[in-house]
Amino acid sequence: MGGSTFTKASADGEPTLYTPRMTPKVYAQLKSTCIERLQEVLPDHQICALIEAPEKKDYGDLDIIIAHDGPVNTMELARHVGARGLIKHSTGENQSFSLAVPQDMVRSVEDRDPVIYKHRHKTDTSITEAHPPAPLSTKVCAQIDVHIVNTADYDWHIFYSSYGDLNILLGHIVRQHGFSLTDKGLFLRLPEYDAAKELDAERTTPHLNIEDTLGKLFLSNDPVQVMDFLGLDPNRYYDGFTTVRDFFDWLSASRLVGRETAGGHSDQPSTKTRAKPRFVKRPLFTSFLDDHLPKKFQHISTTNGTNSKEEVTCQTCKQPTQPPPIIPSSIPTRPVLHREAVASFARTSAYTDLHTKLIHTIANQEADHFLKPIIAKYSNVTDRKKVGEILRAMQRWVGVGECCGKMSVSEEPHGIGASQLGRLVDGTCGDVVLRDEVGVEAWVKEHWDEVKGLERQRVKREREGKELKEG
Template identity: 35%
Template sequence: MGGSAFLQASAEGHPTLHTPRMTPEIYSARKAQYSAALRSYFPGCEVVALKEAPEKSDYVDVDFMVRTDRNLDLKGIADFLGGAGVIGGGAGRCSVALPQDGSRSPHSAVFYKATGGPGSKKQASSEIAEEKYAQIDIELVRPSMFEWHTFYASYGDLAGLLGAIVHNIGFTVSDRGLYLRFQELDEAKQIQGVRVNNEEGLLFLSKKPEEVMGFLGLSPEKYEAGFDSMKDFYTWLAESRLVTADIHIQSKRKNTSRQRQKERKRTTIGNFFEEFLPVYLNLDDDHDDTSITAGDDVSWPPPAMKKLRQQYAEEALQFFNKRSAYELQHSTLMDWIRSQKCEQLIKPIVAEVSGKKERKLAEVVRAFRRRVKFSADDNEPYIADVAHSDQESELCQWLDSADSLRDVGAVRAWVEAHWEKLKELERREEIHPSQDRSVEPKDK
């Protein structure tokens, strides 16, 4: 939740709790103290204090994760630990303010709520508590995700660093695991009129830390042993087989303003890419002259980079044994993208034939998307008895290999013959659930 949670939170009639940064000595003492306390509160459950980045001179909070299926009792856990205040952080998460000296609060824990920032009407109290508190962040994690979460959230910015390393080569790191990101997902986001959710173009690979590190070429042994310095930590990351001079240079060229802003806010990430890697990879002032080039007028990714992305994708499918899952999900995604392209092609035909515009035109096109199916025998279109989901659209069957209408005349004739029936079915289905015509129907 961030180490300044209580400075940006309020509780009516109570002062703002002062949570200054902790010295290494205080941090170590509180980590040991509350590790033991949490194990007592959650008997039989694994409690882990997250690995911190090395060479820290002070600490903003202590982060704990607990392997359990239990629900979080905010007041119960705060009072058990002896906290003065508690902030809910969403499902299974909270921050507790406890006296920095390790004593117990003389009063029961008070609920604090986030103020919402400088522009919010609700502000933290101008009265600041004299006592110094330590912020303890606690997250309850389901057993099936515990191993991954403790890895993902370790060393402060490990998740952000791994994500930045693998993103431009076609992978995504999230709190659920490592995913292969289809090239077509990235391309579809640049196509006007095509809507694709990330989940549709992300293939789950693994949530096992050792397996993921093995694929990335990172040493699990070094990770477990820990790092004495940031240089050691950065060197471990740079040993990944996905960290090369070419990939680094192209990633910098692709660097978006959003990514640059993230790097400025998270100095650990910025220092790795801007300061450490150029030295580690022996890049001089002329390092832009590499085998992979992308001028300002060349779309991303350049051919060589795209080929490398395909190579890593193939290796991932083999390494994680995901070939069958990939083929099914990729086929589904491509059908959905192509069906949306077909929508764009038939929309002017529907508009011309029906005379409909804007919302009424969208209603008819939606009916085509949800109710037009194609015979398995002769690939002829027909109207389905029951509507299917948008993602199950079969309109792509009207396209040829170049994503153009295979027979414009035949499509026009079919639209002329069936658009009114499709419109009626779509309207009937929208009204049916409530039988209330005063309620505006919602898209499914």
């Protein structure tokens, strides 16, 4: 199978474009000519092809990265390259699209616009026995996937997306230690964020909704800085790898790779740290985790005499002795790695700010969860929208003592994001509970209607002021 994008796409009255796999010779010529033609349209822009995994015998498609701040004219680029077909995947700032270009790179005499193809949805019923799929084109084409990225993201995107499954493998490695790797860079996952996600996944009635932006701290999108932190040799990476073994040896030298990395599983219970099912089917991914790493650590254990499968007996009494101790992991713990990362990437202040916001948000959402049934009980309201209205009023108008946890009606409202209701809960002993359930119930019973009225007056004044300004 070659590039599969166009085999799943169609255009009215047009054939299905044939994009089989390419030989290394065809691929190399296609890459050279394609970049040359794109450079003619965008002479002052960085353009390159992603580095493929080593030892590939053929290629399904060609991935091109273009550094450009803002949208490009996709039709102009496609026409100049000589594309027969065009599929637009995303528009806006970070565009991506696929081109079907003749493998011989011969442009048509007419220099016509390429045909725009669209993906057939899985539920598309237009292809039936009465309306069979369009026949394959006689012209042999190649699939070229073009990605437009911001200039500032160009180097990272190339690093992240090159060598086939590098991003998947590296993402799996760092995930086990509280980091995330995305097309935007390396992120630190706050432990409270992971704990909240894990806790909510175990609940029969989940009630936490923590945005990723509150739980993940951006560290860097500088490839060299990230490789240095992970204990990977940047020079060896940029020199390139001629064999898969070379690539695996480089990757397994990371200071975050240990026995627990092998096999695609983690000793940690969180699903956030385990390999995602769709990755397990990828040959490079499974080969590294299920073959290369186990052999590496088996060799280390055998060399150190710590993993012999034969029963060891005492030379004097001939009785079995205790098995050799398991060598503990040499990888620093998650807290240590996080402290190192925050210091290494100069993100101490940003970490403190994000951590404060995250703790505040989690506490507020826990408090909201406890307050809803109490509000419903004493307001005699069962409609969720009406309960929500009273809760929002409390978020704006209720002050809570930081130390005592006592509730009061504030003189002025504050934004919902600045709600003080989170001070009502306590999770220091494990389970999150209301600090003073009896006191909270008594206060809500007495003041819910007052707070609701204050909020309705505020909304009315705000609406009238807006109408006066517009009129």
